[in-house]
Amino acid sequence: MKIITGGVTAAKGFQAAVAAAGIKYKDRTDMAMIVSKVPAVTAGTFTRNVVKAAPVVWDQQMVAQKECAQAVVVNAGIANACTGSEGMGYCKKTAEKVEQVMGISADQVLVASTGVIGMQLPMEKLASGIEHMVPKLSSAIESGHEAACAIMTTDTKSKEVEGKTVTLGGMCKGSGMIHPNMCTMLGFVTTDLAISKELLTEALKEDVKDTYNMVSVDGDTSTNDTVLLLANGMAGNTQITQKDENYQKFVEALNYVNTALAKKMAGDGEGATALFEAKVVHACTKEDARVLAKSVICSSLTKAAIFGHDANWGRILCALGYSGAVFDPEKIELFFQSKSGKIQIYKDGTAADYSEEEATKILSEEEVTVLVDMKKGEEEATAWGCDLTYDYVKINADYRS
Numbered sequence: 559m560k561i562i563t564g565g566v567t568a569a570k571g572f573q574a575a576v577a578a579a580g581i582k583y584k585d586r587t588d589m590a591m592i593v594s595k596v597p598a599v600t601a602g603t604f605t606r607n608v609v610k611a612a613p614v615v616w617d618q619q620m621v622a623q624k625e626c627a628q629a630v631v632v633n634a635g636i637a638n639a640c641t642g643s644e645g646m647g648y649c650k651k652t653a654e655k656v657e658q659v660m661g662i663s664a665d666q667v668l669v670a671s672t673g674v675i676g677m678q679l680p681m682e683k684l685a686s687g688i689e690h691m692v693p694k695l696s697s698a699i700e701s702g703h704e705a706a707c708a709i710m711t712t713d714t715k716s717k718e719v720e721g722k723t724v725t726l727g728g729m730c731k732g733s734g735m736i737h738p739n740m741c742t743m744l745g746f747v748t749t750d751l752a753i754s755k756e757l758l759t760e761a762l763k764e765d766v767k768d769t770y771n772m773v774s775v776d777g778d779t780s781t782n783d784t785v786l787l788l789a790n791g792m793a794g795n796t797q798i799t800q801k802d803e804n805y806q807k808f809v810e811a812l813n814y815v816n817t818a819l820a821k822k823m824a825g826d827g828e829g830a831t832a833l834f835e836a837k838v839v840h841a842c843t844k845e846d847a848r849v850l851a852k853s854v855i856c857s858s859l860t861k862a863a864i865f866g867h868d869a870n871w872g873r874i875l876c877a878l879g880y881s882g883a884v885f886d887p888e889k890i891e892l893f894f895q896s897k898s899g900k901i902q903i904y905k906d907g908t909a910a911d912y913s914e915e916e917a918t919k920i921l922s923e924e925e926v927t928v929l930v931d932m933k934k935g936e937e938e939a940t941a942w943g944c945d946l947t948y949d950y951v952k953i954n955a956d957y958r959s
Contacts, residue, residue: 565702568727570750571595571792574705575694579687582635589687590632590705597626598790601759605783611639613669616649628666632709638671639781648679655688670744728815745785752791753798762787769816772941774856775827824942829949835927839938846883847939853881855943865945869917871903891931896923
């Protein structure tokens, strides 16, 4: 696997464009389009929240009923969630506008929104944004980067990643209202691979279990979570229709892209100063490993300790203990590690002999890992979160303002 620079336009046949439509933000781009030159086999995963935004409902129907899609229209600022039949109507009108301007069938147009819940979209601004974007569609790497920036809300960094000769590229947004079982994230992964819809769907659904579903910023599962994977076949390879060596190579590349995007979201959580990673090893089952790792990065007390660079291992042990997984706390071992080093903080049921000063140095880096050795089996899992800071409260106290 070769890693090169790029985003959603890196794969052959994909274009992107942006517009400053003024949907909520007055001084920045807030709409993006991704278009494949040919219809692309499409897979998707969506929020498990019972309250689903109109774009989620629209996309779920389209992905389930249609083999392919060719365009995705995304807006930031207004989530188009809890907007009733009017909100669903805006999804249809958006798709019909693309059909009118580009000739792409409305049932091959997917839509996504992120932002404030409960507000109606200004359809005239969306329509104008589409008219503005279509002539600007470009396969340039910069166009993909601009698209990643346009879909941001409280994000502070655009999130892109790409890699492979048969190329995969991706972008996403996500900063707050992020919790396992997808998050308030919109993710778009493109590839020029030729692959069947069945295998594309299976690959995505399996991979999100160990990537996006292992991310948490604040414990809130969004109404708008969407990950779309489009494969347009323009690499010219023989279509992958079975789980052979080529399929396994694709799964590896997809995992690389999704893992990189997941970590970028966690590290850019609202108000965050550090990416907080929990890696659980030697667990009895894969599910135990996932549950334990997520419990640690979801703990508000542990997240606050990471912000304070405080090696308060008792909070980690507590989070492991209420996770639901069964283990012997007398046997596990805990470590902190970062680029500043690695230190054992707990073993044999009590604190290890460690230096608080060294622990603080390790915890003061921008990426911090707690390693949990369960001493029980061979399974492992990793979860990603961020520290809990004063700024998180400030951002969400006046989010609608």
